[in-house]
Amino acid sequence: MxxxxxxxxxxxxxxxxxxxxxxxxxxxxxxxxxxxxxxxxxxxxxxxxxxxxxxxxxxxxxxxxxxxxxxxxxxxxxxxxxxxxxxxxxxxxxxxxxxxxxxxxxxxxxxxxxxxxxxxxxxxxxxTEGEHQGSAALHAMPTVIERGDLDEVLDELCDPDRRLPIVVASTPAHTDFDDWLAETVDPLLRGCAGLAVLYALAPGAEREFNRTLEHHRVFGGAVRTYLPGLDPAWQPDAQRHRVMARHTFETDLRRASGLLAWLPRRLAVQTPLPDALAALPPLRARGLTDSGAEIDGVQPGSLLVDTHEEEALEERARAGEIQEVRRWLRAAEERESELAAEYDEQYSELREARTEVRSLRGRLAAVGYPDLPHAPQPDRDSLTDPASFAELLERMGEFPLLRFTGDARLTRDLDQQTDHPTWVRMAWDALLALQDYAEAAVQGESNGDFRRWCENTPAACHPFPPRKVIRDESRTVRSHGKWKTERELPVPVAVNPTGEVFMGAHLRIGGGGTAPRLHYHDDCSGTGRIYIGYMGLHLHNTRTN
The missing domain is CATH 3.30.530 (Alpha-D-Glucose-1,6-Bisphosphate; Chain A, domain 4)
Structure with missing residues (x-):
């Protein structure tokens, strides 16, 4: 804990x-x-x-x-x-x-x-589970969520800096809430004390809670464990957050309590410690004094081993922990490799499908279906994708309204970080979409920012997943001196006389919380350009640290 x-x-x-x-x-x-x-x-x-x-x-x-x-x-x-x-x-x-x-x-x-x-x-x-503002409070017993608490709890669930899982228990229909808490919820969640934030949904708050989290609902007496990094707008994310059905703990409450605590316990072991608790020196025993404890039937110290034996046992236990961590890492790396390969394949199929749909729209319009939303495909569609980030940088001239102002070395380094081409493809798709958006924005026809453009992309323009467009960094990042400085990136003095602006807006390149990021500044209403100040591995925040 x-x-x-x-x-x-x-x-x-x-x-x-x-x-x-x-x-x-x-x-x-x-x-x-x-x-x-x-x-x-x-x-x-x-x-x-x-x-x-x-x-x-x-x-x-x-x-x-x-x-x-x-x-x-x-x-x-x-x-x-x-x-x-x-x-x-x-x-x-x-x-x-x-x-x-x-x-x-x-x-x-x-x-x-x-x-x-x-x-x-x-x-x-x-x-509290963290030291940043808005960290969830930790209690030994579940806290009841009333309707007036929903905004605060939802903020905690979506907190990008959250460390611990949040366990939320719902209430079955036609059940006395107080009896349900005392006889079922409290003993069920007892094994998670200190390892997770514990909540019980009051019946009057459940409907609104599930309306807000439509992809991550919990109801009917079920219990759900919400892991850090929750994305409420993305339906596939729901699979990460496990649900324990009511019949599981009604059959065997004690066994179910152990099953529910398994994931928080594993995360507690695997999650890196905060800086204040990491790398502490060993606690060395100094001098044995007898407190006068009463001893009956056992010779004092008969099971007391010497300091060297104690240290040997500690070292052996730590070696076992390290070996277990190595097994976890190996399994995680193998699974990551499998998922990356699947992601590459699926993303390639999606791009091909999009290209085919746009081509079919054009052919249908040409033979007499003018009402279909279609415009001639940009010349950029006929070009091949870059094979590397180094090639992508060399071809930035193909995007007249985009300007790369960042450190090219950090972008080229991405070529050494993965064996899969998805990162390059997605970064290229991002540039295509940004260029289309910039052309419309300069003409006053974008109807909003880039995120809104991606949510309502015209049929003739290149799409980009809107959930991968982040409008700004969290308040924690903006208020952290070092992390804020990392995001103050170069722009021409015509944009800002200091030659830098804070680029909180960014795109997620690839999947996962620590995948590469593309940080940009939209100045279409000023100089008529979009400035890309960074394209590289995820900059530092609470999670990457």
Missing amino acids: AMTSGHVHRDTVSMAEEQVRHWLKTQHYEGPVAEEGRHRVGAQAVLDCSLKERVRGAKGAKESLARWRLREFTLQGIWQTSLTVSTPTGGRTWVRLDAELLPARGVAMAKAPVPTLARGLLDVLSG
């Missing part, structure tokens, strides 16, 4: 200490939680505490850091629960909680349950 605290570092540490103290008591342990060092809290358990400021990095930036680690020694290995509170200078306070088994040699890995400590922290820290 990784979240931002709603409190400053000192208050967060104080609240965390109290929650750790209470949690230890529920585990029948007791020990100092505000003292540095290693403390024996039971016959088979030790608690490591580290509460200090440390210096990190060549520039000497200070970061406030507090950590607790409970290790319980069993025949299976070491059950380890670690809590970290980390606050970079001038940044938000982040909280991380990990629970895992460091297995003894020959013992299989086991799934750790969500610690009750997680729910205690969620109850008091007013945490």
